[in-house]
Amino acid sequence: MAITALSQIHDPALCARLVLKVGSALLVERGGAVRRQWLESLVAEIAAARVRGQQVVVVSSGAIALGAARLGLAQGGRANLADAQAAAAVGQIALSAVWAELLAAHGLTAAQMLVTLDDLEDRRRYLNASSTLARLLEQGAVPVVNENDSVATAEIRFGDNDRLAARVAQAAGADAVVLLSDVDGLFDRDPADPAAELVREVSGVDDTVRAMAGAGSGSGMGSGGMVSKLQAAEIAGRAGIALAIVNGTFQRALARAVEENRGTLFHAHRRDAGRKAWLGGRLAPAGVLTVDDGCASALEGGSSILAAGVVAVDGDFARGDLVAIHGRKGDRLAQGLVEYSAAECRAIAGRKAGEQAALLGYAPRSAVVHRDHMVLL
Structure with missing residues (x-):
């Protein structure tokens, strides 16, 4: 059975395997410190999902933002490619350490996976990543995935973790992806417009839906925007994976979205076979x-x-x-x-x-x- 409502994200019978994407603006303060209290709340929700019988994969941004603060780099480490790569190399250590520490507090083992666009565009390497994810989940670990920004260049990178999350969901055989954002979901126009209305369900991404999306990230720390989230929804939907955009700025963000049905759910509109899904999700x-x-x-x-x-x-x-x-x-x-x-x-x-x-x-x-x-x- 397919996921047709946000409330079903918590149902292990329908969502046995969940990919959760966390953006830089949610995880890192503007000064470069981890929003620890917020992250502790999210990790508690991951632990609760595990108790329910769900497996969880995390796609976590934040390495560049954390590393830039430690190195004192301008523009959050995004002034140029060299700065971004250096910031990522420093920040990834801090990022993986905080995930490992907070998950361990709930008796969970964190596993770090760093990938580039080529790792999921090449069929053999894609299958290797899929096999690694499967084995980690079988062993009870929580994979924490990020783009390998310390070596990625403009030609071989996703550029945002929304589309990466959808591709990881394919590789992991997930049932749903949740993109934690700084807005409640997709609105029918600019959310700053008082007349804007939340679009709660989308059966397919077409030109009308794309016209609702504005480019860019409001925080200045991330690299994605609503456009990249719609692209992620298309990738997931072709592989039979539901995708939700929910507001992650709250404590217990997942529970809030599920209990209040507050967010945008993109229905999976078909389920391509493994190789066809991989082809449909390729980005370059x-x-x-x-x-x-x-x-x-x-x-x-x-x-x-x-x-x-x-x-x-x-x-x-x-x-x-x-x-x-x-x-x-x-x-x-x-x-x-x-x-x-x-x-x-x-x-x-x-x-x-x-x-x-x-x-x-x-x-x-x-x-x-x-x-x-x-x-x-």
């Missing part, structure tokens, strides 16, 4: 194939992408790389693993099968992107 396509209207319609019926339907090729990619599939108006239709390099795709784009051998110098493959290696978005 190497290029874009634009297809004509006939090809776009055929995708809905389960067709592969043939060269004849490709009208434009962007990017520099090799065979086996991830590419995004766009319609003529730039709308995201799908993504998948391409069977040709970018140069080969440009050579055969728009051409019938009978023309391709002469252009390629070898017999063409059955598709540019085969349906077995593609997921609709």
Whole structure:
């Protein structure tokens, strides 16, 4: 059975495995100290979930904010990449130490996992991460996951822990993700507007829902905003995982959200098989194939992408790389693993099968992107 209400987040029969994301603004004061009393309250809730029979994975921000304070770096350690990496290296030690200490007070063992975008984009490394998470949970540990900001660069990083939480949920086989925010959830307009109303349930993220999201983080310490949370909801939803945005600024934040039904719940709208879910959650396509209207319609019926339907090729990619599939108006239709390099795709784009051998110098493959290696978005 799927999770259809916030109250079910506490039900181990429906939510046996929960991913809980904690942002920097909630965990760290502006001066760089851990909000210890607040964190103790949250850890007590994690311990209560364990007593109920639930397994919990924590995705915790805060390393850069903590490290920047200790190193005396300007702009919270985010003035430049070197500062952020140095702050993360110092702050991660403090972050893991406080989680380990507070969880140990409840008889729980903390386990640290640091990942980069590549760790979850590469299929083999993704499976390794999945196996590690599974073993830790089996042994009763509480994995505390963060992006490895000390080595990540702009090209190989998530950039926010909202999307990381959704990808970790996939790898962990979780039933739900809770993103603790500094607002009650998604509002139908700017929350500062007195007429704004909380959107309590979302069945699917479409253009109307995206229009409700404003970019940026209000605290100045984090890197995510409502846009990244919607992207996380899309990743989770395709994998059959419910996602909730709730206000984490309160003591007993989870209990408050569940008891008062206060937050936004994004329903899981499908459950792709393991490899398809991994494909759908990947975030770094190497290029874009634009297809004509006939090809776009055929995708809905389960067709592969043939060269004849490709009208434009962007990017520099090799065979086996991830590419995004766009319609003529730039709308995201799908993504998948391409069977040709970018140069080969440009050579055969728009051409019938009978023309391709002469252009390629070898017999063409059955598709540019085969349906077995593609997921609709």
